[in-house]
Amino acid sequence: MDDDKVFKALADPGRRALLDRLCARNGQTLGQLCETMDMTRQSVTQHLGLLEQANLVSTVRRGREKLHFINPVPLYEVYARWIGKFEEARLGLLHDLKQELERKDN
Amino acid sequence: MDDDKVFKALADPGRRALLDRLCARNGQTLGQLCETMDMTRQSVTQHLGLLEQANLVSTVRRGREKLHFINPVPLYEVYARWIGKFEEARLGLLHDLKQELERKDN
DNA sequence: TTGACATGCAGGAAAATACCTGCCTATAAA
DNA sequence: TTTATAGGCAGGTATTTTCCTGCATGTCAA
DSSP: OOHHHHHHHHTOHHHHHHHHHHHHSSSEEHHHHHHTTSSOHHHHHHHHHHHHHTTSEEEEEETTEEEEEEOOHHHHHHIIIIIHHHHHHHHHHHHHHHHHHHHHHO | OOHHHHHHHHTSHHHHHHHHHHHHSSSEEHHHHHHTTSSOHHHHHHHHHHHHHTTSEEEEEETTEEEEEEOOHHHHHHIIIIIHHHHHHHHHHHHHHHHHHHHHHO
16 A cells, blocks of 8 residues: 555545545446536546545446445555554653653753 | 644655654654754754644753654544544445446446 | 854745646447 | 537646755753
């Protein structure tokens, strides 16, 4: 998985909105997604392209339509690699902070 | 919490590297963080500023030094609000995909 | 107080991003 | 076969982002 592509894909509110829509109803066409997006079809296409490159969205062609499906796997991997790690850090946080502040007084 | 700031903060590999360093050793000064970052101090400052605005890093001044501490809370909130939601979606994914493909044949 | 050191602040250049318009291709339906 | 519809592709522009240089401020130690 490419961490960087996933994070960059999630950095844009429009792309997160697209993931939201697909979360509500999976397998939508480009046209359907455009209806609620307040930007040109071409821009939506570009955003979906980045989501697809980040492997967050998979597509299937059906005739002249293109269906878009969410892929939650990379998000879960990001969680496993990042959030979990920081959870460990959380335990030591207050301790570290307290220690540093005390060192100040000495 | 400001979702957008958190996601944007995580979008840059340099900032993720900074979080990594703080995860390994919490409470480092700006100077210490610069030693391993291969960019100017001013750039590191800017990155740390964005992390702080996203509430991913908290700082404490100690004399002429500035100590940086990780704050994992917003990351956990992002997980709760996003990854969990997509986990639900995962369950329906294969079902949806299968259904759409079958509709194609009819 | 003076010199050294840690950090802050102010632009400015270069690259990346997000949008757009205009046109082309492919499929479905009349 | 013609027409309408769904989507693809090629630029071009405005904004944002990233990184830099140069200089200012604040703190410690001699």
